[in-house]
Amino acid sequence: MMTEYKGVLICGEVSDQKITTVTSELLSTGWMLSDKLGEPLNLILIGQDIRDATQEAIHCGADKVYVADGSPFSESLPETYVNTIADVCKQINPMILLLGQTDMGRDVAPRLAAKLNSSVCLDCIKVDIDPDTGKLLQTKPVYGGNALAIWKSTDCLLQIVTMRPRSSEPAQPDTGRQGEIISVSTTADDSAIRTTLIETVKEELKGISLEDAKVIVSGGGGIGGKEGFELLQDLAQILRGAIGTSRVPCDEGWMPKKLEIGQTGHMVSPSLYIAIGISGAPQHLAGCSGSKCIVAINRDPEAHIFQEADFGIIGNYKEALSSLIEKLKTILQV
Numbered sequence: 001m002m003t004e005y006k007g008v009l010i011c012g013e014v015s016d017q018k019i020t021t022v023t024s025e026l027l028s029t030g031w032m033l034s035d036k037l038g039e040p041l042n043l044i045l046i047g048q049d050i051r052d053a054t055q056e057a058i059h060c061g062a063d064k065v066y067v068a069d070g071s072p073f074s075e076s077l078p079e080t081y082v083n084t085i086a087d088v089c090k091q092i093n094p095m096i097l098l099l100g101q102t103d104m105g106r107d108v109a110p111r112l113a114a115k116l117n118s119s120v121c122l123d124c125i126k127v128d129i130d131p132d133t134g135k136l137l138q139t140k141p142v143y144g145g146n147a148l149a150i151w152k153s154t155d156c157l158l159q160i161v162t163m164r165p166r167s168s169e170p171a172q173p174d175t176g177r178q179g180e181i182i183s184v185s186t187t188a189d190d191s192a193i194r195t196t197l198i199e200t201v202k203e204e205l206k207g208i209s210l211e212d213a214k215v216i217v218s219g220g221g222g223i224g225g226k227e228g229f230e231l232l233q234d235l236a237q238i239l240r241g242a243i244g245t246s247r248v249p250c251d252e253g254w255m256p257k258k259l260e261i262g263q264t265g266h267m268v269s270p271s272l273y274i275a276i277g278i279s280g281a282p283q284h285l286a287g288c289s290g291s292k293c294i295v296a297i298n299r300d301p302e303a304h305i306f307q308e309a310d311f312g313i314i315g316n317y318k319e320a321l322s323s324l325i326e327k328l329k330t331i332l333q334v
């Protein structure tokens, strides 16, 4: 008898006993897909002491949460993830498996595809159900972010997709929602695990993280040097925002690489993104085009960033920022 593949399974991630933001985003996307397919939404969570996160996941839209909780899952080893997710897939035969385009998702998705003989599409920014065929439409940026391609698997019954963080809004929790929690264990043979986790180092974060910031003040090659970023820091402080940057200041050593926004950096979607001395290259816009409002400051009226910006200031950034900071100090009385 041919196996029937149906419904959506999300592979969630937990940090500090809470589901991560990308998991919440996957839940809102998964909920939309499940609704269109008329199927329940399944989620798998793997880790240690993650019971609280399972309830949170139910509040955020999961109907059934498969939980692999315990000491065998304390280390985030890709082999353990792959074996455990594969076991759940064999049990419920989902048509769609969504993961985040995170370190874990990037590592696990292709291995799972090989193990389960399925298709895999990495780094999607949108998914939807084709109303004609009921197949999954998978949209991802191609050619360095200059075009979008929509993929559709024709012969695979399970379709594995990783979704770029910040490509959808997080799910809104409803504490009244009920769901089912199902414990799972791994059938993995320990001798097959070839990875050892040597150390986990938590990144020290000063101020607000770029992903969580409501306001981002971002500087590019036009800032001209490290010192110029002090003026941007003043603006960020007044607006209680975070500092970001484009590729050029990182390459020049003016700013650390960890603050880079774009295709190879952070994906952000703040309420306000102030792009200062940034040309608006597609690779940069790939990381900030989800911002609610973009304000550009650039001395070149032809700069591409003005085509993406909601508001623009044409001129030297130093003069523009000095006036802006003075004005904001008066308005906000800081």
Ligand SMILES: Cc1cc2nc3c(=O)[nH]c(=O)nc-3n(C[C@H](O)[C@H](O)[C@H](O)COP(=O)(O)OP(=O)(O)OC[C@H]3O[C@@H](n4cnc5c(N)ncnc54)[C@H](O)[C@@H]3O)c2cc1C
Residues within 6 Å of the ligand: 144, 219, 220, 221, 222, 223, 245, 246, 247, 248, 249, 260, 261, 262, 263, 264, 265, 276, 277, 278, 279, 280, 281, 282, 283, 284, 287, 297, 298, 299, 300, 303, 315, 316, 317, 318
């Ligand atoms: C595979 C790949 C991945 C990439 N990934 C990323 C990525 O993730 N993030 C990223 O940012 N880039 C990325 N890049 C690089 C990207 O293509 C651009 O080269 C980069 O974004 C340019 O940075 P910029 O606009 O800040 O600098 P520039 O191109 O140097 O532009 C500077 C801008 O500042 C303006 N300016 C100059 N002086 C002043 C002044 N005094 N006042 C006001 N305006 C001024 C200029 O008019 C110009 O528009 C990637 C490239 C490749 C090939």
